[in-house]
Amino acid sequence: MIEVADLRKSYGRFDAVSGVSFTVGKGEILGFLGPNGAGKTTTMRILTGYMPATSGRATVAGYDVFKSPMEAKRSVGYLPETPPVYPDLDVTSYLDFCARIKGVKASSRKAAIDRAIEKARLGEVRNKLIGRLSKGYRQRVGIAQAILADPPVLILDEPTAGLDPQQIIETRDLIKSLGGDHTVILSTHILPEVSVTCNRVVIISKGRVVAEDSPQNLTARLSGRGAVRIEVRADTRTAFDALRGVEGILTVNPRGASGDATVLELEAESGVDVRAAAARAIVGANLDLLSMAAVSLSLEDVFLELTTRDSAAEAANATRAPEIFTPIAATLPITSEMQEQAKAAADDASRPTETN
């Protein structure tokens, strides 16, 4: 339904999008994920015909967005980041205007408006001025506008931004109900949204696609490596010594200290539960085991790893979890000073990619 091939958009020497390719099948809900400034909005704006690409190809519902823009635009419903509403119009006249410029025939205009109002649950405000509506309602008016002409493709740019939790859940349900009939691309930087709503995820960072898979597979890719976090009353070296030789443990990573206790993360071989063995080893070495918890990698970790890989690797040189698990032998001589450095480097590495 949507095909994007090697799409590029440059502003002078700066590439906002540098060679993005992906496809979306009919009825799929694709999550477009990435930190702010990754090129999500730019890609969507190109797909909707708002702006031309510098190079590359994009087709929507079989229409090339550059060669037959009008047909492509007619097959897309688009919700921009800020809902494109006129505060001085009431909801019904706004939707009436949208129906006219979207080429909805006069005979089916009223039915289309009613359907959109019903789907976006705008019934109680249909005659209110949009300027008097709350942010949540405005967003819904924006969604109603996008689905108004019943286009085969919907492109939603951060549809849940600025909504309260109740509205977020309602909006997600609405989007989910639209999948199947419509092909949906939605962009977000909120990760749970993707696992809840989407069949497939494209993760984009610095204008490039860094991963494309189902949310389950993406999570599974890393969470296969089970990890256990323990807190031991001992210094790092003693704790390391105690854990040496425990079967199934691949690496031990220091994760800081609190008082006289050390926090360690143990990475186990795939499918092996090392909790009992690790506990025995600690206690056997006459150390106090203060806590133990299994760590499962969330989509958030996958996302952070994929989108920060370059900068993290450059800045921290393999100190940032979870991508590098250092073998025990290599981490043994670690000193508290080195830990501090590692921590500082890891913090530095993660800062530029913080999302808001």
Place this chain on the structure above:
Amino acid sequence: MNTFTNIGAIVRKEWQHYFGSPIAYAALFTWNILFSVFFQFALTYFLEVSMNPGGGMGGPPKPNINEWIFRPTLMNMAVVALFVAPMLTMRLFAEEQRQGTWELLATSAITDWQIVIGKFLGAVSVYALMIATSLLNFVAVFAYADPRPEWKPVLTGALALLLMGSCFIALGGFISTLTRNQIVAGILSFCLFLAIWTLSWLDNPMASAPMKALAYLGVTGHMEDMVKGVIDSKDVIFYLSFIGFGLFLTQQSVESRRWRE
């Protein structure tokens, strides 16, 4: 067919904006108040002149109502149009840009030309309504004056006013595409209109050829014949080309914005 639906949708929406906000009312009010003030002045002056002794046998001919009342009023309103046009045009494109609604227009199945023409017609139709309502001032004169004044020069004069104001509106729309701040658009348009208006002052018998050419661009100069009741195709073509050029600039500016963003 689609083209007309789209242009019609834009015109309709612009009317909803004009009349859903104080803009249309403020413009109608200002225009009509000033019109009646100028009309009143002209009428009073005309009455004074007609009362003068010597208006009878053998004296100078009786002052003509068309010449003494309608013509000066319409010419004065040309200057008022200069003030009112920015009120109508400043928000046309700037506001869409600021509200983010441009993204809706640009991604719907409507061309830039349809948007530009629709917005232009929306503003021109409000302006035409202003002229139409103000012409009611003249009704009393037609009802009571003897001999009856001619109505043709009034119509051609109104047409001249409409064409001249449309030039300002076309150009004002272009200015509005240049910024997302409608106040800036309003001020810039007003200064530009003022400059264009003063161009016609350059015209005098002693002026050099370049000065005469510049003066030719002063839009008010082309009204004079029409207000007298003479439609010269040269003036009409001037106005239509001016409007066409303004709309062309607007469309180009809108189009280039897609590439710049």
